[in-house]
Amino acid sequence: MAKTESGELLVASSPHLWAGVSTSQIMRDVLIALAPAALGAVYFFGWRAALVIALSMGAAALTEWGCMRLMGKPSTLGDGSALVTGLLLALTLPPASPVWLPVLGAAFAIAVVKVAFGGLGHNFVNPALAARAFLLAAFPAAMTTWTSPFDAVTTATPLAVLPTPFAPDVLAGPLPSYRDLFLGTVGGSLGETSALLLLIGAVYLLVKRVIDWRIPVGFLGTLALLSWALGGQAGLFTGDPLYHLLAGGAILGAFFMATDYVTGPITPQGRWIFAVGCGLITVLIRLYGGYPEGVLFAILLMNVVTPLIDRFIVPAPFGGVKGRA
Amino acid sequence: MNLWARFRGGVHPDARKTTAQCATQPLPRPERVVLPLRQHIGAPCQPLVKKGDEVALGQPIGDVDAPVSAPVHASVSGKVVAVEPRLTPGGRTEQAVVIEAAPEDVPWEGLPEGLGWDLDPESLDPAFIRDRVRQAGLVGMGGAGFPAAVKLTPRPGSEPDVVILNGAECEPAITSDHRLMLEQPEQVVLGLRLFMRACGARRGVIGVEANKPDAAAKLSQLVAGDPALSVEVLPVRYPQGAEKMLVWALLRRAVPVGGIPLDVGVVVQNVATAAAAAVALAEGRPLTHRIVTVSGRVASPGNWRVPLGTSFVDLMQAAGGLTGALARVIAGGPMMGIAQPDLDVPVIKTTGSVILLGPEDLHETPAGPCIRCGRCVTACPMGLLPAQLCDAAMASDWARAERFHVRACMECGSCSYVCPARRPLVQSIRLAKSELGRRARGGRG
Numbered sequence: 001m002a003k004t005e006s007g008e009l010l011v012a013s014s015p016h017l018w019a020g021v022s023t024s025q026i027m028r029d030v031l032i033a034l035a036p037a038a039l040g041a042v043y044f045f046g047w048r049a050a051l052v053i054a055l056s057m058g059a060a061a062l063t064e065w066g067c068m069r070l071m072g073k074p075s076t077l078g079d080g081s082a083l084v085t086g087l088l089l090a091l092t093l094p095p096a097s098p099v100w101l102p103v104l105g106a107a108f109a110i111a112v113v114k115v116a117f118g119g120l121g122h123n124f125v126n127p128a129l130a131a132r133a134f135l136l137a138a139f140p141a142a143m144t145t146w147t148s149p150f151d152a153v154t155t156a157t158p159l160a161v162l163p164t165p166f167a168p169d170v171l172a173g174p175l176p177s178y179r180d181l182f183l184g185t186v187g188g189s190l191g192e193t194s195a196l197l198l199l200i201g202a203v204y205l206l207v208k209r210v211i212d213w214r215i216p217v218g219f220l221g222t223l224a225l226l227s228w229a230l231g232g233q234a235g236l237f238t239g240d241p242l243y244h245l246l247a248g249g250a251i252l253g254a255f256f257m258a259t260d261y262v263t264g265p266i267t268p269q270g271r272w273i274f275a276v277g278c279g280l281i282t283v284l285i286r287l288y289g290g291y292p293e294g295v296l297f298a299i300l301l302m303n304v305v306t307p308l309i310d311r312f313i314v315p316a317p318f319g320g321v322k323g324r325a
Numbered sequence: 326m327n328l329w330a331r332f333r334g335g336v337h338p339d340a341r342k343t344t345a346q347c348a349t350q351p352l353p354r355p356e357r358v359v360l361p362l363r364q365h366i367g368a369p370c371q372p373l374v375k376k377g378d379e380v381a382l383g384q385p386i387g388d389v390d391a392p393v394s395a396p397v398h399a400s401v402s403g404k405v406v407a408v409e410p411r412l413t414p415g416g417r418t419e420q421a422v423v424i425e426a427a428p429e430d431v432p433w434e435g436l437p438e439g440l441g442w443d444l445d446p447e448s449l450d451p452a453f454i455r456d457r458v459r460q461a462g463l464v465g466m467g468g469a470g471f472p473a474a475v476k477l478t479p480r481p482g483s484e485p486d487v488v489i490l491n492g493a494e495c496e497p498a499i500t501s502d503h504r505l506m507l508e509q510p511e512q513v514v515l516g517l518r519l520f521m522r523a524c525g526a527r528r529g530v531i532g533v534e535a536n537k538p539d540a541a542a543k544l545s546q547l548v549a550g551d552p553a554l555s556v557e558v559l560p561v562r563y564p565q566g567a568e569k570m571l572v573w574a575l576l577r578r579a580v581p582v583g584g585i586p587l588d589v590g591v592v593v594q595n596v597a598t599a600a601a602a603a604v605a606l607a608e609g610r611p612l613t614h615r616i617v618t619v620s621g622r623v624a625s626p627g628n629w630r631v632p633l634g635t636s637f638v639d640l641m642q643a644a645g646g647l648t649g650a651l652a653r654v655i656a657g658g659p660m661m662g663i664a665q666p667d668l669d670v671p672v673i674k675t676t677g678s679v680i681l682l683g684p685e686d687l688h689e690t691p692a693g694p695c696i697r698c699g700r701c702v703t704a705c706p707m708g709l710l711p712a713q714l715c716d717a718a719m720a721s722d723w724a725r726a727e728r729f730h731v732r733a734c735m736e737c738g739s740c741s742y743v744c745p746a747r748r749p750l751v752q753s754i755r756l757a758k759s760e761l762g763r764r765a766r767g768g769r770g
Contacts, residue, residue, distance in 0.1 A: 010652050010687065011666050013752040015738030016659040016680075017338050017497065018688040023696055023745045079693065121694035121746075212699065261698040266712055268702070310713075317733035318333065318708045319569060319579040 023120075027080030029210045033201030034087050034256065040197040041190040044149035045095035049190050052102050053090040059106035060086030067115040081120045085109050088128035091191025091252060092296070093135075096147050101139065105131040125303040126260045129296055136296075146187040157187050158247035159292040181246035192249040202255035211259040214268060215275045219254040220245055222279025231287055250282065253295035263303040270306075270313040277302045332570040334706040335562040336739045338660065340536055341497040344618050347627035349504045352643050356426055358400050358634025359411050359671040360386060361419040365464040366471045367393035372422055378405045381433035383611050385462075386422045395472040395674075396462045399433070400613040400632035401426040414637075414656035414670045416663050421671070424634070432610075439609035446515070446522040451477075454523040454606065461605035462612045462674070467491055467502070467566065467595035468657055470675040473602065476592050477523040485592045488526045489575060490517050492533040492540065492596040493559060493566030496658025499678040501616040502596050504628045506533065506540035509600050514547045516599025517554065519606055524592050529554045530575050531596065534561050563660060564737040568593045570706055582707075582733040597677070617672055619644040621681035622651065634671045637679050641668065652687055655680040660738045693746040701740035701750055707733050711740035711750040718753035723764065726757040734758065 041049040064082040068075050076082075086106050093102055109131035114123045136143045146157050158176050176186045184194020191198070205211045224241035232238025244250065258264065258278050265274050278298045285294025363369035370387030374380055380399040388396035403426040411421035437460065446454070459474035479485065490513065494502040506513055517529045531548070533541040533556060541558050548554035557575055559565050569580045571593060578589040586593050601612045613633055617640060620626040624645025631640065637654060641647065655662035656676050672679075701711035710729055717725035731754060740750040 009654055009664070009666060009668070010689070011664045012653070012689070013749070013755060014655075014657075014659075014661050014663065014736075015742050015751070016653065016655055016662065016664065016682070016687070017742055018747070019336065019338070019743045020688070021743070021745050022690075022747075023693055026696070026698065026745055081696075119694065121696050261696045264697070266697050266699045266702055266710060268699075271699075314710070314729060315708050317582050317730045318573075318706065319581045319584070319733075321582045321730070321733075 024078060024080045026210055027084050029205065029208055030084050030256070031080065031087060033204045033210075034084075034091065034191070036197040036200045037091060037191040037194060037252070038087060040184055040194045041091065041095070044184055044193060045147070045190065048097075049095050051099065052093055052095065052097050052190060053087065055099060056090035056093070056102035056106045057083050057086035059103040060089070060110050063107045063110040064115065067111055076119060079120055082110055085114065085127045088126075088256060089131050092128065092132045092189050092249065094143060094145055094147070094189055096145055098142055101135060101142055105135045108134050121262055123262060124307070125300050126257055126263045129257055129300050129303075132296055133300060146189075148187045149185050149193070157292065158243075159286065176247075178242060178246060181243070186247075189249070192252045195246045195251050198251045198255060202251070205255065205259075211255065212268070212271055214271045215259045215264065216254040218272050218275025219258055219278045219282075220250060222276045223250055223254075223282055226280065226283040227286070230283065244283075244286070248286075248293045249295040253282075253299055254278070257295075258299050258302070263306060265306050265309045265313065267310070267313045267315060269315060270309040273309055273313070274302050274306065277305065331560060331562075332565070332573050332706055333708065334704050334739065335564060335570070336704050336742050337561070338497050338563055338742065340561070341620075341659075342500050342503070342536065343498075344500045344620055344626050344628055345503055345537070347500070347504070349508055349616050349628045349630050352629045352631045352635060352639065354401065354426060354430075355632060355635045355639045357403075357406070358424050358426065358632055359421050359636065360397050360400065360424065360634040361411060361413045361421040361671065361673060362387040362397055363419050364397060364413075364470060364633070364673040364675065365395045366469065367391065367395070367475075369419065370394065370397050372408050372420065374405050374408070374422060376405055376407055379403070380405060380424060382430040383436050383613055384433035385611075386424075393472055393475050395459065395464045395474075396611075397422070398462055398611040398613050399424055400634050402430045403427040412667060412670050414663060414665060414673060414676055436611070437609045439607050442511075442515075442607045444515075444607055446518040449519075449522060449606075451523045451525065454519050457606055458519075458523065458602050460611065461601065463598055463601050463605065464612075464674050465595055466597035466601065466615060466674055466677065468661065468675050468677065473594060473598050476587070476594065477520060479524055480587065483587050483590065485524045485526045485587055486590045487528045487530060487576060487592070488517060488520045488524065489571060489586075489591055489593045490520075490529070490531040490596050490599050491566055491568070491571055491593055492531055492537070492544075493571060494537070495534055495561070495563045495566040496660050496662070496678070497563075498620050498680055499618050499658050501618045501628055501677045503537045503540055505597050505600055505616050506537065506544060510540070510543040510547050512600035512603040513544065513596050514554070515603035515607070516594075516596075516601070519602050520592065520594055520599060521553070526592060527553060531556045532559050532565075532571050532575050533557070534559050534565055536561050563739065564706060564735075567706065567735055567737055569735070582730065612674060615672070615674065615676070617676055618678040619681075620678070621686070622648050622683045623681055624648055631672050633673060637665070637668050637670055637672070640672070640679050641681060647681065649683045649685075651681055652684040653682040655682065660742065661736065690747050692748045695746055695748055698745060700743040700745065704739040704743045706737060706739065707735060709734055711754065712748070714757065715748055715750045715753045718757040721760075723757060723761055726754075727761065731757045731761065
């Protein structure tokens, strides 16, 4: 048979085309989307915020590199997921964190939560959130020392001052205005303060179709509905849904953490269940639980339920199966 | 454009229809042709000629008395120099008749008489049309190669009421159907009327993707005034030309998994098959030639009218030769086409396109871990979960693959096309399907 003048032909199973969006490009898009909130944190909280972010991202990258090296495997730094974990963790930390806090958290996220379970794609909970939960449990004081923007005076977070049905009279301080919440001129962790800056990044991710709109819509929709229905002092449907949406980590969680591919369901139907579950648990914790903020544990709990959701949600193929109508 | 004519999922690969304005040219007559005795789905033909025989253009050289099959005809006049196994573009080695071309083509005197281009399909007996379609060796020329006459034979209980002609040509880089619709629209429309008569359908629809407005306009002119016929312009989206997607987009009828369009009263044929049917009835000529798009790393890509059995080497030379290193040869489109181990394979009835790619066109990067992004789920037009199927296949867990409806996959490749981790999704699904098929066959004995 005639061979071609150029030698060997490569045979492969089709398709022979590729859309060209790689895992590392997706991670890069997430970093770009988080950039406004990260820069905002530096603007609000000063160089301490920059230090926390740098330490967290650096420690995450270094830990992943070290783990892979120890295991004698090729470096996976190139996929960019370690940097995303580092940045996400940093955005959940208080601005006045001692320097060891982000380092320890990032190392835990990567080594224990991610690499120990098989690395990217195999961790069953979101590494950044699990690390935050670990830090919160181990170092409650360091994790709950909040400072107000610009002057670094110790302050309460917007959710902590919000009365709950169980403690209706405890108004721990003046409630911040919607405007402060929206712009971010309130106390809180690095990235959860400014709804505006987070939403800029969220729009970028939605437009580029990096994240599934169902998750933020289902999550925040449930949160708004239930906090309106159950969160008020004067009975049903007297709550303040807008406050619940803007305060705390709801926006950061709904757009950037619940949308983590690896730890969420893969089907659109499953994502609805996941999102509504996140909203429901957040409200339960915020209104009836011991912590002022419930987003963290809501997402972690739904992460754990995800394999179950994916096991049971098997959509019927197009057209249905013949003879089974 | 009919904006409602949509299906769920699908992808938007760059169309790359650079040869759309290249009028079909005749190919310089090849010195020899290789005609595999199976160019269709179904039973292979038995050779009707032997080494040393003289054959004439259009003479049957292979046929078999089987319910699902289609005869093969000499595409040149000449002398049979071998009947031997040859590599086909489908990837298999099949028995093939090799003909050395005589200086001139002489039509075979046994050809049935043509009815002329002014024939009236309504005056013909449906069984007569089906018989002529079978005799002419017509198969689905869009790539599947299912014998056309079999599809036109009504089955008790499922009488088709619509014939759809598939002119979507949703694969990137292919323009052979586009040129055919533009250059021989009368043949396409006559073919549609013949198919409708043959299967008893009262409605005929030609589906054309919106990136071929000139072809759609020509066909629309021809069907204007006939309320039974229409031309629908479809949104550009791969795999619009997949039978089930097309039937859904045009008629909102869902073909069940494991079923065929006839189950919902539809017969789908390719536009090239329709044109070939018109030629077979009007002129009595069987299927011996087809239009092939040659594109990629060649000096002058274009469309050629090619005798079946022509080597890809001849096509490459007709297109001005290679402009660089050759790394992959694809028979068909870049999404579903088959990569060839050798350039010296023949054009068969289903070869609408030959793409010659250089190393710079390949995106071979190693697969990374699945990040569960769900892009494959969104892209799958069948509503399957390719990532889960891939997992099951990689674990050789065939039962789990079945639970996730692996058999419903039509292998369009949209999942692998979008996968950011470059996972072999459709490839592993193919593995699971073939393994399950093997087990089903083995289990019978």
